Amino acid sequence: MTVLNHPPSEVDLFALKTRALNLRRKMMMMASGKGEGYIAQGLGMADCLATLYFHEMRYDPQNVGWRERDRFVLSTGHYSIAMYAVLAEAGVLSADELPTYGLNGSRLPMSTFDETPGVEMVGGSLGHGLGQAVGMAMALKLDGSSARVFCEFSDGELQEGSTWEAAMGGATFKCDNLVALIDCNGIQADGPVTVRIDPVADKMTAFGWETLEVNGNDIAALTRALAASREKNGKPKAIVMRTTPGFGIPTIMARDRAHFVRIDNSEWTALIEELERENG
Amino acid sequence: MAEIQTGTMPGRTRGMGELIDIAGKVTEIAPFGRTLAELASERSDIVGLTADMGRYSDILPFRDAHPDRFFNVGMAEQNLIMIAAGMAKTGKIAYCTTYSVFITRRAYDFVALACAHSMANVKIFAGMPGLVNGYGATHQATEDLNMMRGIADLTIIDPCDATELKQVVRACADIPGTVYVRNLRGKVPVELGPDYVFEVGKAKVLRPGRDVGIISTGYMSARALDAAAQAQENGKDAGVLHVPTIKPFDAKTVLEFASRFDRLVVAENHKTSGGLTSLVIETLYDAGIAKPLIKIGLEDSFFECGSQEYLEAKYGVDTPRFVRAIVEGR
Numbered sequence: 001m002t003v004l005n006h007p008p009s010e011v012d013l014f015a016l017k018t019r020a021l022n023l024r025r026k027m028m029m030m031a032s033g034k035g036e037g038y039i040a041q042g043l044g045m046a047d048c049l050a051t052l053y054f055h056e057m058r059y060d061p062q063n064v065g066w067r068e069r070d071r072f073v074l075s076t077g078h079y080s081i082a083m084y085a086v087l088a089e090a091g092v093l094s095a096d097e098l099p100t101y102g103l104n105g106s107r108l109p110m111s112t113f114d115e116t117p118g119v120e121m122v123g124g125s126l127g128h129g130l131g132q133a134v135g136m137a138m139a140l141k142l143d144g145s146s147a148r149v150f151c152e153f154s155d156g157e158l159q160e161g162s163t164w165e166a167a168m169g170g171a172t173f174k175c176d177n178l179v180a181l182i183d184c185n186g187i188q189a190d191g192p193v194t195v196r197i198d199p200v201a202d203k204m205t206a207f208g209w210e211t212l213e214v215n216g217n218d219i220a221a222l223t224r225a226l227a228a229s230r231e232k233n234g235k236p237k238a239i240v241m242r243t244t245p246g247f248g249i250p251t252i253m254a255r256d257r258a259h260f261v262r263i264d265n266s267e268w269t270a271l272i273e274e275l276e277r278e279n280g
Numbered sequence: 281m282a283e284i285q286t287g288t289m290p291g292r293t294r295g296m297g298e299l300i301d302i303a304g305k306v307t308e309i310a311p312f313g314r315t316l317a318e319l320a321s322e323r324s325d326i327v328g329l330t331a332d333m334g335r336y337s338d339i340l341p342f343r344d345a346h347p348d349r350f351f352n353v354g355m356a357e358q359n360l361i362m363i364a365a366g367m368a369k370t371g372k373i374a375y376c377t378t379y380s381v382f383i384t385r386r387a388y389d390f391v392a393l394a395c396a397h398s399m400a401n402v403k404i405f406a407g408m409p410g411l412v413n414g415y416g417a418t419h420q421a422t423e424d425l426n427m428m429r430g431i432a433d434l435t436i437i438d439p440c441d442a443t444e445l446k447q448v449v450r451a452c453a454d455i456p457g458t459v460y461v462r463n464l465r466g467k468v469p470v471e472l473g474p475d476y477v478f479e480v481g482k483a484k485v486l487r488p489g490r491d492v493g494i495i496s497t498g499y500m501s502a503r504a505l506d507a508a509a510q511a512q513e514n515g516k517d518a519g520v521l522h523v524p525t526i527k528p529f530d531a532k533t534v535l536e537f538a539s540r541f542d543r544l545v546v547a548e549n550h551k552t553s554g555g556l557t558s559l560v561i562e563t564l565y566d567a568g569i570a571k572p573l574i575k576i577g578l579e580d581s582f583f584e585c586g587s588q589e590y591l592e593a594k595y596g597v598d599t600p601r602f603v604r605a606i607v608e609g610r
Contacts, residue, residue: 114398122397131359135366165359
């Protein structure tokens with residue numbers, strides 16, 4: 001049994017940045033192989049996922065069903081490209097499987113299913129994550145477990161009423177073992193986020209959550225926020241992450257239509273070269 | 281805790297206590313909640329949840345016996361199902377309650393994807409299914425079987441009476457995955473004999489019969505038994521096949537039963553489209569069987585408010601309707 005990140009260690013920023021770069025490399029490999037994908041969101045989430053899986057979360061990559069594991073609930077199922085990248089980087093999935101992303105018969109569909117090892121819920125229908133994460137946190141508390149639940153959801157999902165039902169539930173049931181990671185990347189399917197969502201942090205605070213707001217592409221800031229989220233004070237924690245879609249590849253960051261990227265092979269090759277040039 | 285009912289005031293809309301016609305019947309109070317409380321004493325992995333319908337779903341005996349395992353999530357049916365799913369994925373067997381209409385119409389996506397798709401151990405006891413109250417369409421789940429049938433990997437059960445409901449509560453803990461049960465609450469009649477055994481996925485012949493075969497589910501099976509006894513006085517011997525499990529459907533037993541009769545009656549406390557009637561017709565058609573069949577169930581409509589007796593007579597699901605179908609074949 002190999003439990004990672006336990007007990008909590010000193011922050012190694014260089015190591016985490018290397019992990020984040022590896023995640024971006026894996027995602028670009030998957031997206032270029034498929035020719036399309038939700039790459040902008042994935043690249044934006046890479047720093048958060050690297051920090052979670054290689055610093056904050058307690059889990060055993062060889063035993064994903066370990067009862068005492070910290071859970072990561074990915075509510076935005078279409079961010080699956082980032083999920084598979086981090087699961088492969090952690091050794092839960094084989095890197096050899098990643099090129100099957102989105103292909104017929106693959107265990108790695110473009111929207112997450114929980115048949116995939118290490119995936120905790122069926123994603124894709126938005127607004128499903130936080131409530132299930134609340135339920136997991138409640139069950140863990142009932143069992144007296146010290147495991148925690150980390151739930152990613154997006155600014156777009158704040159438009160789903162179910163997210164707010166869950167937000168009330170998390171505070172009502174005093175889920176101080178639950179951390180919401182809200183990916184505010186400013187985009188949704190039709191373009192920029194259209195409904196007035198901000199001030200997100202104030203809203204979560206008003207709903208009874210202890211809330212911090214950080215740059216979601218600043219690993220040092222993420223490690224500090226996650227360290228603060230460990231406090232057992234009867235309140236669930238929310239980290240509002242301002243992320244940049246496509247972070248790490250300026251051409252994607254500058255793209256107007258970033259929700260779904262479908263481009264030619266030669267363009268994917270150029271973007272991969274850009275990732276290495278900018279970050280390698 | 282059985283008692284015999286003396287009757288109710290004619291024309292009076294029943295409140296939130298007893299819902300179906302219990303005059304002259306032996307009843308039990310809150311069989312769901314009492315049985316769940318007992319079961320949870322034996323199994324520590326059971327939790328109980330409600331969305332502000334604790335009092336009206338009969339789960340309070342469980343709350344009183346196991347307060348640390350009871351959670352009221354408030355008026356938030358989507359969250360009820362999400363929380364139940366999350367707890368199930370963390371090792372619990374999550375029994376949850378509210379009204380059928382709110383589960384099916386409001387939380388459908390969550391039952392399908394958060395629960396059934398993952399075979400999550402969520403057991404939904406849905407109150408007031410079908411035409412069982414005078415509150416009108418907002419509270420009458422007359423299309424719930426149709427909706428829930430559409431979800432893969434979901435077990436659907438429509439119990440007949442208190443005897444069966446108690447067995448269903450226990451059986452649910454061992455049925456893999458998500459189960460949708462049409463709950464009966466309040467003073468629930470005891471209709472089936474002490475030897476009755478519920479088996480998930482199995483239809484049961486309650487009365488062999490000779491002249492007409494009635495295939496029914498839920499408390500309509502009790503009505504079928506009452507009507508069959510009355511029809512006997514008119515020289516017609518009706519058989520009754522009770523189909524408590526709507527999904528998975530026991531096509532084999534239904535075909536064996538149907539093949540014994542020249543005439544069939546199918547009865548459900550639900551619209552005649554999309555529920556038991558549709559299942560029976562699909563099953564007969566697939567087997568190449570065509571024979572006269574009378575549908576006793578609800579039309580495709582939203583329904584009025586009113587007393588149970590008024591509504592059942594108006595919409596043609598009362599005992600005289602059954603007797604006419606058996607005796608007169610129309």
